[in-house]
Amino acid sequence: MAAKKIGLVVNPLAGVGGPLGLHGSDGVNWHDLAPHTHEHPASIARAARMVQELLRHGVDAQFLTIGKSMGEQVFQGLAVEPTVVWNPKEWNSTARDTRDALLELVRAGSDIIVFVGGDGTAREVLTAIGSHRACIGIPAGVKMRSAVFGYTPELTAHGVIGFLDKSIGTAPAEVVDLMESPNALPSMEFFGTLCVPADSRNVQVTKSYSSSDSGHEIRQHLRAVAHNLEPGIIHLIGPGSTAKTLMLELGHETPVLGVDAVCDGMLVGVDLSEQEIISLAGRGAELSLTLGVIGGQGFLLGRGNQQISSKVLHMVSKNKIKIVADQDKLDKLNPSRLWVDLDISESPFFFPRYIKVETGIRKSTIIRTTQVFSEEKEMAT
Numbered sequence: 001m002a003a004k005k006i007g008l009v010v011n012p013l014a015g016v017g018g019p020l021g022l023h024g025s026d027g028v029n030w031h032d033l034a035p036h037t038h039e040h041p042a043s044i045a046r047a048a049r050m051v052q053e054l055l056r057h058g059v060d061a062q063f064l065t066i067g068k069s070m071g072e073q074v075f076q077g078l079a080v081e082p083t084v085v086w087n088p089k090e091w092n093s094t095a096r097d098t099r100d101a102l103l104e105l106v107r108a109g110s111d112i113i114v115f116v117g118g119d120g121t122a123r124e125v126l127t128a129i130g131s132h133r134a135c136i137g138i139p140a141g142v143k144m145r146s147a148v149f150g151y152t153p154e155l156t157a158h159g160v161i162g163f164l165d166k167s168i169g170t171a172p173a174e175v176v177d178l179m180e181s182p183n184a185l186p187s188m189e190f191f192g193t194l195c196v197p198a199d200s201r202n203v204q205v206t207k208s209y210s211s212s213d214s215g216h217e218i219r220q221h222l223r224a225v226a227h228n229l230e231p232g233i234i235h236l237i238g239p240g241s242t243a244k245t246l247m248l249e250l251g252h253e254t255p256v257l258g259v260d261a262v263c264d265g266m267l268v269g270v271d272l273s274e275q276e277i278i279s280l281a282g283r284g285a286e287l288s289l290t291l292g293v294i295g296g297q298g299f300l301l302g303r304g305n306q307q308i309s310s311k312v313l314h315m316v317s318k319n320k321i322k323i324v325a326d327q328d329k330l331d332k333l334n335p336s337r338l339w340v341d342l343d344i345s346e347s348p349f350f351f352p353r354y355i356k357v358e359t360g361i362r363k364s365t366i367i368r369t370t371q372v373f374s375e376e377k378e379m380a381t
Contacts, residue, residue, distance in 0.1 A: 003060050003061050003062045004060075004061045004062070004111045004112075004164050005061065005062045005063075005064055005108070005109050005110050005111050006054075006061045006062070006063050006064065006110065006111065006112055006114060006160065006164075007064045007065070007085075007105035007106075007108065007110030007112070007113040007114065008047065008051075008063060008064070008065045008066075008071045008074065008082070008105075008113075008114050008115075008116070009065070009066050009070055009071055009098065009101045009102060009105060009113065009114075009115050009116070010041075010043050010044060010047050010066070010069065010070050010071050010073075010074060010115075010116040010117075010140075011043060011070075011093065011098060011115070011116060011117035011118075011120075011121045011124075011140070011141075012041040012043055012044065012069035012070065012093060013041070013043075013093070014041075014042075014043040014116060014117035014118055014120075014121055014140040014141045014142075015042050015043055015117075015118065015140050015141050015142055015306065016041070016042070017142050018142040018304075018305075018306025018307060019273060019274040019275075019306055019307050019309060020273050020274070020307070041069060041073075042140065042343055043116045043117065043138075043140040044069065044073050044074055045343070046116060046138055046139070046140045046153045046343075047071070047074040047114075047116045047138055047140070047153070048074050048075075048078065049152075049153035049154060050114065050138050050150075050153040050154065050156050050157045050160075051063070051074060051075065051078055051080070051157075052078065053153070053154045053157035053158070054157045054160065054161065055078070055079060055080060057157070057161060059160075059161060059164065061164065062083065063075070063080060063082040063083065064082065064083050064085050064105055064108050064109075064110055065082045065083070065084060065085070065105075066084065066085065066086050066087070066088065066101040066104070066105075067084045067086065067087035067088060068087065068088060069093065070088055070093050070097065070098075070101055071084075071101075072084055083108075085104045085105060085107075085108040086100065086101055086104035086105075088100075088101070095120075095124050098115075098117075098121065098124045098125075098128070099124055099127060099128040102115075102124070102125060102128035102129050103128055103129070106129055106133065111134065111164070112134040112135060112136065112160060112163055112164070112197075113125070113129065113133065113134070113135040113136075114135070114136055114137075114138060114156065114160060115135060115136075115137050115138070116137070116138040116140045117137065117138075117140055117141050118139070118140065118141015118142055118143050118144050119141060119143045119144060119145055119146050119175070119176065119177040119178070120141065120143070120177065121137070121141060122137055122146045122148050122149075122175045122177075122194065123175060123177060123191055125137075125148075125175075125194060126175050126191060126192050126193075126194055131172065131192060131193050131194060131195060132195055133195055134163060134170050134195050134196075134197070135148070135194055135195065135196065136148065136149070136150060136156055136159050136160060136163075136196050136197055136203065137149040137150070137156070138150065138153050138156045139151070139152070139153070139156075139204075139302075139303075139341065142304060142306060143177065143178055143303075143304055144204075144303055145176050145177070145178060145188060145206060145207035145294075145297075145303075146173070146174060146175045146176050146177070146206060147173040147174045147196070147203070147204060147205050147206040148173045148174075148175060148194045148196050148203075149203065149204055150202050150203055150204070151202060151203070151204050151339060151341075151372075152341060152372045154372075155201075155202040155203075156202070156203075158199070158201075158202045159196075159197040159199045159202045159203050160197070162197055162199050162202075163197040168197050168198055168199050169197075169198050170195045170196060170197055170198055171195075171196065171197075171198035172193035172194070172195065172196075173193055173194055173195075173196040173203070173206075174190060174193055174206045175190070175191045175192050175193065175194055176188050176189060176190050176191065176206055176207070177189055177191065178257075180257070186256055186257060188207070200334075204297050205296050205297060205334075206296060206297075207294055207295060207296050207297050208295040208296030208297075208332070217326075217327075217359075217360040217361075217363075218242065218245070218324070218325075218326045218359065218360060219245060219249075220360070220361055221324070221358060221359070221360045221361045221363070222242075222245050222246045222249050222324065223249045224361055225246060225249075225290075225322075225324070225358075226246055226249035226250045229250075229262070229265075230288070231264050232263070232264065232285065232286070233263065233285060233286045233287070233288050233317075233320075234261050234262075234263045234268065234280055234281070234283070234285045234286070234287050234288070235261065235262050235263065235287075235288045235289075235290065236259060236260070236261050236272075236277065236287060236288065236289045236290070236308070236312075236316070237259070237260045237261070237262065237290050238259055238289070238290060238291040238292060238305050238308065239255075239256060239257045239258055239259060239292075239304055239305050240256065240292035240293075240294070240304075241256060241292070242292035242293070242324055242325060242326065243290055243291065243292045243324070244256050246290060246324070247260060247262075250262055250265065251265075252267050254267075254270050254271070255270070255271050257271075257304060258270060258271030258272065259271070259272045259277065259305060259307055259308060260272065261277070261280055263285065268280065272307060273307050274306075274307040274308075274309050274311070274312060277307060277308070277312050277315075278311065278312065278315070281312075281315040286317045286320070287315050287316045287317060287320070288316065288317060288320035288321070288322070289308070289313075289316045289320065289321045289322070290322045290323075290324060291305075291308075291321070291322070291323050291324075292323075292324060292325055293323065293325040293329060293330070293338060293357070295329050295332070296332070296333075297339070298333040298335075298337060298338050298339055299338070299339045299340075299341065300323065300338045300339060300340050300351075300369070301340045301341060301342060302339070302340060302341025302342060302372070303341065306343075309342065309343075310342050310343075310347060310348050310349040311347070313342075313349035314347060314349055322358065323338075323355060323356065323357045323358065324357070324358045324359075325357050325358075325359060326359065327359040327360070327363070327365065330357060330359070330365060330367060336367065336368070337367065337368045337369065337370050338355065338357075338367055338368070338369045338370070339369070339370050339372070340369055340370070340371040340372065341372045342371070342372065350371065351369045351371050352369065353368060353369060354366050354367065354368055354369065355367060355369050
């Protein structure tokens, strides 16, 4: 029997907007990025982790991919030689290149297509191959609210394995994207469905929205938090509706998707990038951090807040990371855990296995965390 064919296409710009404090990577100019980003795109590293997991499990498949940074670079140093089916004209690919690459992978007979990016890339996949060809996404973008991504690169590999050995089938999965408007709050828009391995253990669900975030109990608690913020400390407030309720209680209306900073009630940073947060820390004041939880998916870090990196977390004072969420949001998580998806660094930051989430005045719950680079193999077994 001929080996199965796995098609791999990478959006090399995916995720670059996260540390910059952008709300996506659309419109980012490749030439404006640091040379390190050109040489070592984060999306390449995440794709390589998926391929390594497939090889670790002895998957017998032919890898089809795209030239240069759109896939070929993933296999450098790995014990497998891919077949390059198409080459983009330029090193820095465009959305049109992504669509053309996907069509070439289809023509080459890919049994399943693995794409590397975020919600914007998922939309290009939908446009190019439609809703009936098997595919799955490696999470590598800024926004990943669609239900077409594995929780991690390694768990994406397990979705591929289940599809290839026919232990799981496929199911339609929603492609959504967060649309921003200068004069309105961001809104999530539905674009269609992709055909994804039906693997609820390894593939994330769509981000859910709940009006309960601004409900009476959580708002009361956030009002109390606002009134009792420790003076003389720079308080970082993460993105999302729950965290932004805290900002409103402090008297500041800021972008829902940004990371902000307050000190002694004063706004000292809005929609900050990773480097801007590091610069604030250089002023000598202690840092604290308040985070919300992404509804439905349970992500704490790594989805829409990549500017809060391991480097930033090491600068936050010990015992000054506060998690706030509505109890109803936590009750609806399946599995009941919080995910931390930080890119592997020379000095990784490790979250405790169990963490307290504040849900109201003098109310909290303890919930398990799964940190991608430390527990992914455990989750896959």
